[in-house]
Amino acid sequence: MEVVIAGAGSIGMLIGSFLQEAGMKVTFYTRRTDQAEALKREGIQRINLDRSRSVFQVDATHDIQQLSKDALWVIGSKYSGVQNILAEMESAQVTGPVLFIQNGIAHLEIAYNTKWPHIAFATVEHGARRLDDRTVSHNGVGPMTIAVGRGDRKAFQCLSEADADTFPITFQNDPVQILMRKVLINCMINPLTALLQVKNGELVENRYALSLFQQLYDELMKAFPEFRAVLPYEAVVGVCRQTASNHSSMLGDRMAGRPMEIETIVTAVIRKAEEHDESLFLLKALEQLLIAVDEGGEGQ
Known part of the structure; x- marks a missing residue:
């Protein structure tokens, strides 16, 4: 083939x-x-x-x-x-x-x-x-x-x-389910790693980063409760540990001075939640910080 x-x-x-x-x-x-x-x-x-x-x-x-x-x-x-x-x-x-x-x-x-x-x-x-x-x-x-x-x-x-x-x-069988599951994981990992400039594993090793990580998980699961069964908290922590030494794609973009994928990951999920009258206050704040970094042209 x-x-x-x-x-x-x-x-x-x-x-x-x-x-x-x-x-x-x-x-x-x-x-x-x-x-x-x-x-x-x-x-x-x-x-x-x-x-x-x-x-x-x-x-x-x-x-x-x-x-x-x-x-x-x-x-x-x-x-x-x-x-x-x-x-x-x-x-x-x-x-x-x-x-x-x-x-x-x-x-x-x-x-x-x-x-x-x-x-x-x-x-x-x-x-x-x-x-x-x-x-x-x-x-x-x-x-x-x-x-x-x-x-x-x-x-x-x-x-x-x-x-x-x-x-x-x-x-x-369901493209929407697999894409939503992955984008929810991305929303918990990418914004925090990009803003804190840390590798994936550090999110669950640093107690302050972990607190934000847990708050993001709770906020996203409240907005999308149908994903709690297919995306338990331990599974997302597992992704961080499995890719502990990795830079998230968003952090990689920031380090290279490229525009970060804010719209397709963070903004798209915020809009999806708003369609169901749910507000993602923490994620929205992180979105604004990411846009500020992008527009400021800051690399590392």
């Missing part, structure tokens, strides 16, 4: 390495020519959980016309880049099934408004950090959960071939 991954960030490279390891043909579609050349020339280097290193040969290009039109496409870019990639795919007459792996929930509507007959969504709870254009560090194991939004599940079933103890893959 051939898989095209649009976006070679930490999660894109991590997924690509495991798919290639499982015997699939993986090609990356990158924004920059120099990254495509590095991946094509040297392959993906994955630093494993035991700190050993594995290299996987992949193909890569900056030219969408060189890519397979009927391959399985994985959209691995951040939310802000999704619409541009989809427009390029439509122009190139891509026909294959499309899997979206963005943080947050704002991409859900965008995906359903596309023309592709087979679309699916995935959440990825691994700890991963991009070290350079071809190197990703695997820092923690978590599930990759896939749910088909439209079309035939068989179009995505090949991904199960990469299922392993270090890269578990499961399928579920």
Whole structure:
């Protein structure tokens, strides 16, 4: 099976390495020519959980016309880049099934408004950090959960071939549930780590950060009580511990001086709660602080 991954960030490279390891043909579609050349020339280097290193040969290009039109496409870019990639795919007459792996929930509507007959969504709870254009560090194991939004599940079933103890893959039926579960986790971890500038594990080690973390959990579960059973407090703490040495995506953006994904993660959840006449006062305060940091252009 051939898989095209649009976006070679930490999660894109991590997924690509495991798919290639499982015997699939993986090609990356990158924004920059120099990254495509590095991946094509040297392959993906994955630093494993035991700190050993594995290299996987992949193909890569900056030219969408060189890519397979009927391959399985994985959209691995951040939310802000999704619409541009989809427009390029439509122009190139891509026909294959499309899997979206963005943080947050704002991409859900965008995906359903596309023309592709087979679309699916995935959440990825691994700890991963991009070290350079071809190197990703695997820092923690978590599930990759896939749910088909439209079309035939068989179009995505090949991904199960990469299922392993270090890269578990499961399928579920409800895209909204898996995306909401993940975005609620993101809302508890990303804003605090970005504002406090700490790694994920420090949220449950520092008593003051832990207090805020607990308050966020209680506030979110009050607004979305239907998720309390599928997202117990211990599970969210477990995510922090499993990815203890990882920088959250939002902190990574802040450290790199990039705009943080506030709208698709934090703002989208606040709006979702308001639809049910629920107010998220603490999360709203964190949202305003994050926007202030972003607009202030502050990096580290």
